Amino acid sequence: MTPSIETRNLTKQYGQHRALDNLSFSIPKGSVYGLLGPNGAGKTSLIRIINQITGPDSGEVFFEGQPLGPSHIARIGYLPEERGLYKKSKVGEQLLYFARLKGLSQEEALARTKDWFIRLDIKEWWNKNVEELSKGMAQKVQFIASVIHNPEFIILDEPFSGFDPVNSNIIRDEILRLHSEGATILFSTHRMDTVEELCSHILLLDKSKMVLEGPVKQVRDEFKTHLFVAVTKAPIDFEKFPWEPNAECMNLEGQDGYKSSFRIPETRQSNELVFDLIQAADLVSFAEELPSFHDIFVQVVGKNNLAL
Amino acid sequence: MSKISLIIQREYLIRVRKKSFLIMTIIGPILFAAIMILPAWLATRESTENKVMVLDRSGLFANKFQSSKSILFENVKGDEASQKQQVLEGEEHNLLLVIGEVSGQNLPDIRLFGQSNPPLEVISVVEKQINGELKKIRLKSSGIDPALVESINPDVEVRTSVLSEEGEKDGGSLAATIVGYGAGFLIYMFIFLYGSQIMMSVMEEKTSRVVEILVSSVKPFELMLGKIVGVALVGLTQFLLWVVLSFAVSTAAGKLFLDKSKIQTETQASVGKPDIETKAESKGMAMISELKNVDILKLSLCFVVYFLGGYLMYSALFAAVGSAVESQQEAQQFMMPVTIPIILSIVLAQFVIKDPHGSLAFWLSVFPLTSPVIMMVRVPFEPPVWQIILSMLMLVAGFLGTTWLAGKVFRVGILMYGKKVTWTEIAKWLKNG
Numbered sequence A: 001m002t003p004s005i006e007t008r009n010l011t012k013q014y015g016q017h018r019a020l021d022n023l024s025f026s027i028p029k030g031s032v033y034g035l036l037g038p039n040g041a042g043k044t045s046l047i048r049i050i051n052q053i054t055g056p057d058s059g060e061v062f063f064e065g066q067p068l069g070p071s072h073i074a075r076i077g078y079l080p081e082e083r084g085l086y087k088k089s090k091v092g093e094q095l096l097y098f099a100r101l102k103g104l105s106q107e108e109a110l111a112r113t114k115d116w117f118i119r120l121d122i123k124e125w126w127n128k129n130v131e132e133l134s135k136g137m138a139q140k141v142q143f144i145a146s147v148i149h150n151p152e153f154i155i156l157d158e159p160f161s162g163f164d165p166v167n168s169n170i171i172r173d174e175i176l177r178l179h180s181e182g183a184t185i186l187f188s189t190h191r192m193d194t195v196e197e198l199c200s201h202i203l204l205l206d207k208s209k210m211v212l213e214g215p216v217k218q219v220r221d222e223f224k225t226h227l228f229v230a231v232t233k234a235p236i237d238f239e240k241f242p243w244e245p246n247a248e249c250m251n252l253e254g255q256d257g258y259k260s261s262f263r264i265p266e267t268r269q270s271n272e273l274v275f276d277l278i279q280a281a282d283l284v285s286f287a288e289e290l291p292s293f294h295d296i297f298v299q300v301v302g303k304n305n306l307a308l
Numbered sequence B: 001m002s003k004i005s006l007i008i009q010r011e012y013l014i015r016v017r018k019k020s021f022l023i024m025t026i027i028g029p030i031l032f033a034a035i036m037i038l039p040a041w042l043a044t045r046e047s048t049e050n051k052v053m054v055l056d057r058s059g060l061f062a063n064k065f066q067s068s069k070s071i072l073f074e075n076v077k078g079d080e081a082s083q084k085q086q087v088l089e090g091e092e093h094n095l096l097l098v099i100g101e102v103s104g105q106n107l108p109d110i111r112l113f114g115q116s117n118p119p120l121e122v123i124s125v126v127e128k129q130i131n132g133e134l135k136k137i138r139l140k141s142s143g144i145d146p147a148l149v150e151s152i153n154p155d156v157e158v159r160t161s162v163l164s165e166e167g168e169k170d171g172g173s174l175a176a177t178i179v180g181y182g183a184g185f186l187i188y189m190f191i192f193l194y195g196s197q198i199m200m201s202v203m204e205e206k207t208s209r210v211v212e213i214l215v216s217s218v219k220p221f222e223l224m225l226g227k228i229v230g231v232a233l234v235g236l237t238q239f240l241l242w243v244v245l246s247f248a249v250s251t252a253a254g255k256l257f258l259d260k261s262k263i264q265t266e267t268q269a270s271v272g273k274p275d276i277e278t279k280a281e282s283k284g285m286a287m288i289s290e291l292k293n294v295d296i297l298k299l300s301l302c303f304v305v306y307f308l309g310g311y312l313m314y315s316a317l318f319a320a321v322g323s324a325v326e327s328q329q330e331a332q333q334f335m336m337p338v339t340i341p342i343i344l345s346i347v348l349a350q351f352v353i354k355d356p357h358g359s360l361a362f363w364l365s366v367f368p369l370t371s372p373v374i375m376m377v378r379v380p381f382e383p384p385v386w387q388i389i390l391s392m393l394m395l396v397a398g399f400l401g402t403t404w405l406a407g408k409v410f411r412v413g414i415l416m417y418g419k420k421v422t423w424t425e426i427a428k429w430l431k432n433g
Helices: A043-050 A070-075 A091-101 A106-119 A135-147 A165-180 A192-198 A216-222 A270-280 A293-307 B002-016 B019-044 B080-089 B120-141 B146-152 B173-207 B210-215 B220-271 B275-291 B296-324 B328-354 B359-366 B371-381 B385-413 B423-432
Strands: A005-014 A017-027 A032-036 A058-063 A076-079 A153-157 A184-188 A201-206 A209-215 A227-232 A258-263 A283-289 B050-056 B071-075 B094-099 B110-113 B161-164 B167-170
Touching: A005 A043, A017 A043, A017 A058, A017 A201, A017 A209, A032 A043, A032 A192, A043 A153, A043 A184, A070 A076, A076 A135, A091 A106, A091 A135, A091 B002, A135 A153, A135 A165, A153 A165, A165 A184, A165 A192, A184 A192, A192 A293, A201 A216, A201 A293, A209 A216, A209 A293, A227 A270, A270 A283, B002 B220, B019 B220, B050 B080, B050 B120, B071 B120, B080 B094, B094 B120, B110 B120, B120 B146, B173 B210, B173 B220, B173 B296, B173 B328, B173 B371, B210 B220, B220 B296, B220 B385, B296 B328, B296 B371, B296 B385, B328 B359, B328 B371, B359 B371, B359 B385, B371 B385, B385 B423
Parallel strands: A032 A184, A032 A201, A076 A153, A153 A184, B050 B071, B050 B094
Antiparallel strands: A005 A017, A005 A058, A201 A209, A227 A258, A227 A283, B094 B110, B161 B167
């Protein structure tokens, strides 16, 4: 299937500073693609190129297989990290204006806006000025502005910042709904829990370069530590146990029992460990400890920084 | 294209619907009418009446003083001390005029007493009337009939005519000066008022980050153009409303005032009017007839061209400034070079008026940044047509040039946050853009 977005050797230079260095990746259609990286890694530069706010110095971008062009603007939605609305304008009018700028007709813009007002239950806001809204309310309006034209490709820059947990969930559900209706989503975020919860693919940028890319599962596998955690009802007698546990996690007493962790050498299988554990004590749980994206992020970016 | 018209529409509507627009639209003509009517009204207004008691020792001037609306002369007799006492005890506006004896060629000793320093107006009227009377007496004693002198007193007036291929027509330098300066000043004001509105609106979009959404839908250049045209239409609307309302208010007020002044003239005529006033009135009449000689069509055409051209050129520059800065204080620094040519042109306009066909006038009216004001000042003086055409072509070139430059700055500046912009930085944008 043609990827939603594909870049080839994308490079962007700002004076002396190289913002993007030879980026080649593709965003599969229907994916939730996480764009990660520390501040100043080049995320905003990349987003601005996809949005056609700026152009690359060299390299190409393809949208649904075609070279990215002005006709694609109406098919892309963008929620900027720096939120902004006209403070002294009415909410309804403002959304209509943004929708029409994206190329919707007056009638269509009106219908879509009304639809969103009903969906998010904010009908009474139509004639309010934005300055009368709370920050969270304004965020909702901003979110509507970025997806009002039903884009196939949605770029969300830190979509949950500024939302309380309740509204955060409402927005997450809306994002998932749009995704289930076929939209491809590009997430730019620092929040690794979001990545773990929502993303199917990730791209990690650091110092203008691509350092990690691929499906979430594949990336995780790459960073597997082969660490397994077992919880048993009674402590294990390690004098007699055939496996060497991790020094930090040896019969740690918890609510469910005693926790121990083991690193399994590549020559052996986890089932062998389970077999021995069952004989040593009543096994409550046994699971592989997968690296969190937070760990991966810190590990990769940290290493990258040390190397320089 | 349709996106630009959307932007124009929005920029226009949000401004026209503002309360401040409505207030300005109403207050403008009232202010204008007030400026026109107020001096005239002040002149016809009842002023405080000064009562001058004349104690004439010479016996030459009694009954010769002519009372006017503001000064009432009254002959008194008796000794000076008791009259002074009366002044001291009487009202504040009571004055005592004591005229001494006249002998031969000696001038009389004349004194005016009051509770405080008497008004200058009274002094000058007294001096004028006594001088006139003395002149008559002296003429008589020399054997000359004062009526004869009056009849041979010349009062010339120079009328100007402009020669051209189509023949000659009545000129009007005074009217030209007033019309030219007025038109130039209007353009100056309009550029400042609405140019800075553009700047503010660009700054608002930049600091509120709305621009991030906008530029993902439209090109920055389209955004800039849409704003400039939208605000220009607001200005034109306001201007048209002002013209219509000013006309209405002035006519109404004028009617009211004219009726009053008619009565005034009639009453004054019966009292006897000093001749200076008649002269001033005839000057005013002359100016009004001169105004009729100004080529209204040409003037209006030029006004529209320079009004729009100047505004468009400057507002592009103002937009560029607004895009580069993030605060008012920063804006001041970058506004300076933009405002200098326009301020300079209004300052230099007075020299241009004195010599409307000189080389200073020519160069300033060809240079695009000064031509909108300067050429407008010159047009009523009928500069050569080729100069007007050259100036207009230069203005169009200037507009295209500044818009192109401003567009470059705008495109980079509008998305540049958290960085204090310097001139070298802007130069870099221009080079790389």
